[in-house]
Amino acid sequence: MSYCQSPGCQKHSVGYSQYCNSHKARAGRHGHPLQATITAHRLKEYVQLVRGWVARQRQDNIWQLLEGAWAGDVDRARGILAEYRAGRPSFGHEVQAANDLVKVAGDVPVRRVVETVVAMCVMQEYEPRTFKTDAAFWCQVARRFRGLSDVHVGSYWDNTQGRVKRVYRDPKPQAGIALGRMLVRSLGPVGHRIILTEQAARQRVADARHALAKALDGEARQTA
Numbered sequence: 001m002s003y004c005q006s007p008g009c010q011k012h013s014v015g016y017s018q019y020c021n022s023h024k025a026r027a028g029r030h031g032h033p034l035q036a037t038i039t040a041h042r043l044k045e046y047v048q049l050v051r052g053w054v055a056r057q058r059q060d061n062i063w064q065l066l067e068g069a070w071a072g073d074v075d076r077a078r079g080i081l082a083e084y085r086a087g088r089p090s091f092g093h094e095v096q097a098a099n100d101l102v103k104v105a106g107d108v109p110v111r112r113v114v115e116t117v118v119a120m121c122v123m124q125e126y127e128p129r130t131f132k133t134d135a136a137f138w139c140q141v142a143r144r145f146r147g148l149s150d151v152h153v154g155s156y157w158d159n160t161q162g163r164v165k166r167v168y169r170d171p172k173p174q175a176g177i178a179l180g181r182m183l184v185r186s187l188g189p190v191g192h193r194i195i196l197t198e199q200a201a202r203q204r205v206a207d208a209r210h211a212l213a214k215a216l217d218g219e220a221r222q223t224a
C-alpha cells in the first residue's frame with residue numbers, strides 16, 4: 001500500500017495512481033491535485049484591467065488587431081480538425097482541443113474570448129503562485145474559455161468509428177492543457193504587453209510623486 005503524493009494527504013493511493021481518489025480526480029480536472037478553480041468572479045478584476053487597457057489604446061484598430069490574432073488561432077484549430085477528418089495521423093487531445101476551440105469560438109463574441117484569455121495571462125503574471133504549474137494554468141485557461149459557452153457538449157467526430165463521439169464535459173487533462181496552450185499562443189503576448197504598460201504607468205506615478213516631494217522639501221528649506 002502506498003500513500004497519496006499530494007502534500008499533507010494521508011489517504012492511500014488508488015491503483016497505479018500516485019494520488020488518492022479525490023486528488024486523482026482533481027489532478028485530472030485541473031492539471032494538478034492542489035490547483036484551485038479560477039471562477040469568473042475571481043477573474044473579474046483582471047478582465048476589467050484588460051478592458052481599461054484596450055480603451056486607453058490610441059490606435060483605432062486595436063480590436064481589429066486582437067480579433068485578427070484570435071482569428072489566426074481559430075484557423076489553425078480548423079486546420080487540425082481538417083487533417084483529422086482527412087484521416088491523417090493526429091493526437092487525440094489536440095483534436096479534442098481544436099474541436100472545443102472552434103465550437104466555443106462560433107458561439108461567443110470574439111471580445112469576450114479575448115478579454116477572458118488575456119485576463120488569465122495577466123493574472124498569471126501578477127499572481128504566479130496562484131497556478132501550481134504551467135499545465136495547471138493551461139487547464140484553468142481552458143476551463144474559463146469553455147465556461148463562456150453553454151452549447152459546449154464535448155462531442156466530436158470520431159474518424160475511426162465514423163460517428164460523433166461524446167466526451168465528458170471535463171475532458172482528459174491533456175486536452176485541457178492542449179486547449180490552454182492554443183488559447184495563449186497569440187493572446188499571451190498581449191497580456192505581457194499589458195503588464196509592461198501597467199508597470200511603466202506605475203513607475204511614472206512613483207517618479208512624479210518623488211519629484212514633487214523633493215521640490216516641496218526644497219521649498220520648505222528655502223522658506224525656513
Ligand SMILES: [Zn+2]
Nearest residue numbers: 004009020023
Ligand atoms: Zn490525496
